[in-house]
Amino acid sequence: xxxxxxxxxxxxxxxxxxxxxxxxxxxxxxxxxxxxxxxxxxxxxxxxxxxxxxxxxxxxxxxxxxxxxxxxxxxxxxxxxxxxxxxxxxxxxxxxxxxxxxxxxxxxxxxxxxxxxxxxxxxxxxxxxxxxxxxxxxxxxxxxxxxxxxxxxxxxxxxxxxxxxxxxxxxxxxxxxxxxxxxxxxxxxxxxxxxxxxxxxxxxxxxxxxxxxxxxxxxxxxxxxxxxxxxxxxxxxxxxxxxxxxxxxxxxxxxxxxxxxxxxxxxxxxxxxxxxxxxxxxxxxxx
Amino acid sequence: xxxxxxxxxxxxxxxxxxxxxxxxxxxxxxxxxxxxxxxxxxxxxxxxxxxxxxxxxxxxxxxxxxxxxxxx
Numbered sequence: 001x002x003x004x005x006x007x008x009x010x011x012x013x014x015x016x017x018x019x020x021x022x023x024x025x026x027x028x029x030x031x032x033x034x035x036x037x038x039x040x041x042x043x044x045x046x047x048x049x050x051x052x053x054x055x056x057x058x059x060x061x062x063x064x065x066x067x068x069x070x071x072x073x074x075x076x077x078x079x080x081x082x083x084x085x086x087x088x089x090x091x092x093x094x095x096x097x098x099x100x101x102x103x104x105x106x107x108x109x110x111x112x113x114x115x116x117x118x119x120x121x122x123x124x125x126x127x128x129x130x131x132x133x134x135x136x137x138x139x140x141x142x143x144x145x146x147x148x149x150x151x152x153x154x155x156x157x158x159x160x161x162x163x164x165x166x167x168x169x170x171x172x173x174x175x176x177x178x179x180x181x182x183x184x185x186x187x188x189x190x191x192x193x194x195x196x197x198x199x200x201x202x203x204x205x206x207x208x209x210x211x212x213x214x215x216x217x218x219x220x221x222x223x224x225x226x227x228x229x230x231x232x233x234x235x236x237x238x239x240x241x242x243x244x245x246x247x248x249x250x251x252x253x254x255x256x257x258x259x260x261x262x263x264x265x266x267x268x269x270x271x272x273x274x275x276x277x278x279x280x281x282x283x284x285x286x287x
Numbered sequence: 288x289x290x291x292x293x294x295x296x297x298x299x300x301x302x303x304x305x306x307x308x309x310x311x312x313x314x315x316x317x318x319x320x321x322x323x324x325x326x327x328x329x330x331x332x333x334x335x336x337x338x339x340x341x342x343x344x345x346x347x348x349x350x351x352x353x354x355x356x357x358x359x
Contacts (some may be wrong), residue, residue, distance in 0.1 A: 014333035017357035028330040045309035205296025
């Protein structure tokens with residue numbers, strides 16, 4: 001998959017950014033916001049009266065297949081919410097590729113192996129950056145676990161997550177189930193087999209980790225509770241409930257070396273953004 | 288500095304009413320939808336090389352990221 005980025009910055013600013021931050025993919029310069037407009041992503045909450053800001057897009061990402069057709073897009077109600085780059089790869093690959101350098105713990109047994117991991121951005125928690133808790137069930141051949149809904153008395157697979165104040169935890173994303181028909185009594189169940197990933201998206205607000213104050217702590221503890229029952233076509237194993245704890249590093253955000261962002265304990269850019277800001281003012285003032 | 292936390296719980300180093308903090312309003316469309324061909328474009332990269340999106344990606348899938356600014 002190839003990655004492209006587009007902003008209304010001029011080439012000089014983008015070149016300094018690319019060199020300073022070691023950006024390996026093309027930073028495309030849309031100084032008149034022509035492509036931004038044509039795509040329909042111009043930030044229409046701003047007007048030419050907003051001078052230097054006018055022309056920026058609502059930030060977001062499109063992912064295409066090999067024919068250039070959109071297969072996913074990511075836009076959020078706040079410009080602070082941003083996807084982990086790994087999500088783009090997940091979409092392209094059609095599966096979640098867990099990295100080996102993120103907070104991870106394992107459980108279960110030989111029949112049902114469970115891995116709980118923080119997915120995206122090297123597993124760090126930063127203000128607004130979207131991450132996923134991924135709970136991966138690896139089921140032995142012939143076994144399945146149940147998705148909702150289940151008849152009374154059966155156990156649907158559940159994954160729940162708890163974190164400190166300021167961690168916003170969204171609803172779990174369940175993979176598609178397969179139908180399993182039971183002849184007597186005649187019922188149809190929804191099951192998963194093989195490798196099953198249940199993902200819980202989450203992000204941090206300023207209460208936990210902010211872009212205007214240094215870190216309050218090095219890490220946060222995230223608790224995960226998993227409930228499931230594995231069965232084959234004849235019998236069921238005992239229902240299981242397991243809890244896991246993950247220690248997840250907190251991190252600041254990357255900010256430009258520009259007065260307004262500096263001195264807040266964040267990771268400041270390696271080059272002076274001041275001259276680029278001055279040029280941006282001049283460009284916008286001339287219109 | 289007074290930190291003004293927005294309705295989403297996010298902090299930023301400018302006041303709440305600063306135009307830079309205006310986000311996506313409810314119901315706002317955000318360009319091409321899944322199933323549509325991403326529109327072609329030609330834009331210069333940081334070093335002045337014109338990049339023709341569909342020609343450059345060839346037979347490869349792509350991610351196109353729109354971001355606010357590398358300057359501020």
